Amino acid sequence: MEARGYHVAVVGATGAVGQQMLKTLESRNFPISKLTLLSSERSAGKKVIYKNQEYTVQVATPDSFEGVQIALFSAGGNVSKALAPEAVKRGAIVVDNTSAYRMDENVPLVVPEVNEAAIKDHKGIIANPNCSTIQMVVALEPLRQQYGLSKVIVSTYQAVSGAGAAAINELKQQSQAILNGESFTPEVLPVKGDEKHYQIAFNAVPQIDKFQENGFTFEEMKMINETKKIMSMPELQVAATCVRLPVETGHSESVYVEIENHEVTTDQLKQLLKDSDGVTLQDDPSQQIYPMPADCVGKNDVFVGRIRKDLDRANGFHMWIVSDNLLKGAAWNSVQIAESLVKLQLV
Amino acid sequence: MEARGYHVAVVGATGAVGQQMLKTLESRNFPISKLTLLSSERSAGKKVIYKNQEYTVQVATPDSFEGVQIALFSAGGNVSKALAPEAVKRGAIVVDNTSAYRMDENVPLVVPEVNEAAIKDHKGIIANPNCSTIQMVVALEPLRQQYGLSKVIVSTYQAVSGAGAAAINELKQQSQAILNGESFTPEVLPVKGDEKHYQIAFNAVPQIDKFQENGFTFEEMKMINETKKIMSMPELQVAATCVRLPVETGHSESVYVEIENHEVTTDQLKQLLKDSDGVTLQDDPSQQIYPMPADCVGKNDVFVGRIRKDLDRANGFHMWIVSDNLLKGAAWNSVQIAESLVKLQLV
Numbered sequence: 270m271e272a273r274g275y276h277v278a279v280v281g282a283t284g285a286v287g288q289q290m291l292k293t294l295e296s297r298n299f300p301i302s303k304l305t306l307l308s309s310e311r312s313a314g315k316k317v318i319y320k321n322q323e324y325t326v327q328v329a330t331p332d333s334f335e336g337v338q339i340a341l342f343s344a345g346g347n348v349s350k351a352l353a354p355e356a357v358k359r360g361a362i363v364v365d366n367t368s369a370y371r372m373d374e375n376v377p378l379v380v381p382e383v384n385e386a387a388i389k390d391h392k393g394i395i396a397n398p399n400c401s402t403i404q405m406v407v408a409l410e411p412l413r414q415q416y417g418l419s420k421v422i423v424s425t426y427q428a429v430s431g432a433g434a435a436a437i438n439e440l441k442q443q444s445q446a447i448l449n450g451e452s453f454t455p456e457v458l459p460v461k462g463d464e465k466h467y468q469i470a471f472n473a474v475p476q477i478d479k480f481q482e483n484g485f486t487f488e489e490m491k492m493i494n495e496t497k498k499i500m501s502m503p504e505l506q507v508a509a510t511c512v513r514l515p516v517e518t519g520h521s522e523s524v525y526v527e528i529e530n531h532e533v534t535t536d537q538l539k540q541l542l543k544d545s546d547g548v549t550l551q552d553d554p555s556q557q558i559y560p561m562p563a564d565c566v567g568k569n570d571v572f573v574g575r576i577r578k579d580l581d582r583a584n585g586f587h588m589w590i591v592s593d594n595l596l597k598g599a600a601w602n603s604v605q606i607a608e609s610l611v612k613l614q615l616v
Numbered sequence: 617m618e619a620r621g622y623h624v625a626v627v628g629a630t631g632a633v634g635q636q637m638l639k640t641l642e643s644r645n646f647p648i649s650k651l652t653l654l655s656s657e658r659s660a661g662k663k664v665i666y667k668n669q670e671y672t673v674q675v676a677t678p679d680s681f682e683g684v685q686i687a688l689f690s691a692g693g694n695v696s697k698a699l700a701p702e703a704v705k706r707g708a709i710v711v712d713n714t715s716a717y718r719m720d721e722n723v724p725l726v727v728p729e730v731n732e733a734a735i736k737d738h739k740g741i742i743a744n745p746n747c748s749t750i751q752m753v754v755a756l757e758p759l760r761q762q763y764g765l766s767k768v769i770v771s772t773y774q775a776v777s778g779a780g781a782a783a784i785n786e787l788k789q790q791s792q793a794i795l796n797g798e799s800f801t802p803e804v805l806p807v808k809g810d811e812k813h814y815q816i817a818f819n820a821v822p823q824i825d826k827f828q829e830n831g832f833t834f835e836e837m838k839m840i841n842e843t844k845k846i847m848s849m850p851e852l853q854v855a856a857t858c859v860r861l862p863v864e865t866g867h868s869e870s871v872y873v874e875i876e877n878h879e880v881t882t883d884q885l886k887q888l889l890k891d892s893d894g895v896t897l898q899d900d901p902s903q904q905i906y907p908m909p910a911d912c913v914g915k916n917d918v919f920v921g922r923i924r925k926d927l928d929r930a931n932g933f934h935m936w937i938v939s940d941n942l943l944k945g946a947a948w949n950s951v952q953i954a955e956s957l958v959k960l961q962l963v
Binding site: 468 | 767769771773787788791792795806810811812814815818819820821822823827830831832840853854855857859861862863864868870872882901902903904906907908909910921922923924925926927928929932934936
């Protein structure tokens with residue numbers, strides 16, 4: 270523990286994202302004077318190691334947040350709805366990784382590479398966007414700034430770890446069953462809380478989160494609405510189709526964008542992204558170099574490749590965007606927001 | 617064997633598509649008076665069963681086609697280039713499932729639901745389009761006819777069986793190795809003849825076929841150029857991003873289309889596709905009904921779902937198109953063309 274630092278709480282410390290948050294806080298050497306690890310009743314009592322020290326995870330209650338300065342929430346929307354206001358009441362700044370407050374107009378929705386300054390407007394809660402939104406806006410923001418952005422059409426290729434540890438287990442068990450020629454019963458994916466469950470192993474499922482009345486899924490609407498909010502572009506045309514794949518970790522996105530400038534070359538776009546914060550350009554078709562989920566795991570950056578100009582529209586470009594959905598899509602972006610709070614002297 | 621029928625040859629009879637061709641000829645009870653099964657030297661001598669009768673596969677040579685009336689080729693572009701003209705010279709009509717002749721202006725490129733009449737213009741060879749093109753145009757042609765079509769942007773989710781039996785084995789072996797925590801060396805995918813090979817199990821690889829100078833892959837250019845040719849729409853705006861997935865059989869496509877009519881409702885589009893030849897509508901979000909590759913295997917139809925209007929453009933629609941790439945994408949479409957030859961009295 271640092272002599273000078275902050276009292277940090279992690280809510281959902283035993284989950285897939287919570288574990289990555291602890292790893293990230295440790296690898297970034299975030300200034301922590303006291304660490305409080307919280308969870309639901311089900312996971313309370315579990316032991317977790319942070320910087321070679323063992324912590325016992327405690328049940329999250331309103332009083333758990335006494336003295337906490339920064340609370341990182343990743344224990345589901347209902348936990349955030351119930352406890353984030355309690356944490357704020359006790360003086361904590363909440364960085365919430367659920368969808369509970371993202372579209373609340375009093376809550377900044379932040380990807381530091383895009384809209385770090387929005388953090389200053391917080392009223393206690395700062396929301397971390399949806400994983401598939403985050404990696405896309407990191408790649409789109411440089412285009413918006415440099416050339417103007419008018420239209421985005423994205424098709425996603427999303428990993429099961431976005432649906433939690435149970436979904437990872439289901440993918441592995443189903444894969445083994447199919448390889449063995451054995452039967453199995455889907456129980457988790459595509460959406461744990463929905464009526465029907467389908468095979469994910471060796472399949473592609475065009476449903477992530479529940480369907481809305483307009484025929485889009487909630488995941489698709491998150492990508493559409495959050496992108497507009499983060500980039501402060503309510504007029505941006507955005508469409509999304511979200512698909513779950515038999516991939517453990519690493520979301521990929523096939524993105525078509527139209528920019529306002531009609532004179533930009535593919536090479537200029539590549540150079541722009543190469544020079545952008547949080548982006549690693551992996552784009553050399555002659556050497557078969559492009560991003561893939563299997564290569565992005567454990568890395569904080571957003572990887573972009575397959576950049577090419579549309580054959581019909583001079584202002585249209587296609588690209589392939591890949592990132593570790595548990596890191597930039599969740600844990601790393603949350604810790605980045607905490608680092609911004611420190612840097613901006615807001616905590 | 618039927619008393620009245622045709623002398624049919626299948627070239628590539630032992631391959632993944634060739635096997636499906638034989639199954640399809642049998643299930644359709646295609647009128648065959650004599651069946652000649654051919655292959656490369658490597659596979660010659662293998663035994664194949666058709667209608668409970670054993671055939672020995674022979675090496676394909678020019679003279680193999682003496683007396684053949686219909687020759688179904690699916691043994692790679694080089695075999696077609698070398699032997700299809702020899703078959704034609706000997707009086708056969710060739711239905712070629714490779715890319716060798718697809719863009720030849722003297723060769724009709726046919727999907728019977730779309731442009732069956734083009735068969736009449738054949739000069740000996742009729743080309744079967746690329747698998748990912750076929751299933752898309754079956755779903756797009758009714759829109760073109762009814763409402764006019766102006767723009768198509770597709771992102772594919774393609775199965776490994778499109779790359780042959782070796783790719784299927786690679787997916788299974790890699791999947792098992794990863795589940796066991798063992799190491800492995802990719803040797804087939806993404807493209808057998810390309811320099812580098814990458815993991816396909818639990819991954820998504822944005823390369824199918826080799827890269828062209830414009831940054832698109834050959835597979836993407838096939839989708840773009842073949843779609844325009846089949847629909848006789850050189851002016852149609854088409855863009856494609858093609859991605860290989862850890863799925864054994866069944867290609868999926870996330871397709872955005874713009875039609876010329878701005879007044880069409882989602883329900884009208886669903887009804888249109890429901891009534892279209894070769895299409896099965898699977899589209900009821902309230903019941904989580906949508907197409908998936910795992911459900912399409914072994915079926916001839918093209919399955920369409922997730923149809924919804926774009927939120928920004930009244931003439932824009934999104935849809936999800938799935939089909940068995942070995943059947944409608946290859947064997948079934950080839951046999952359909954053969955059936956059309958009979959129906960149109962061209963053989």
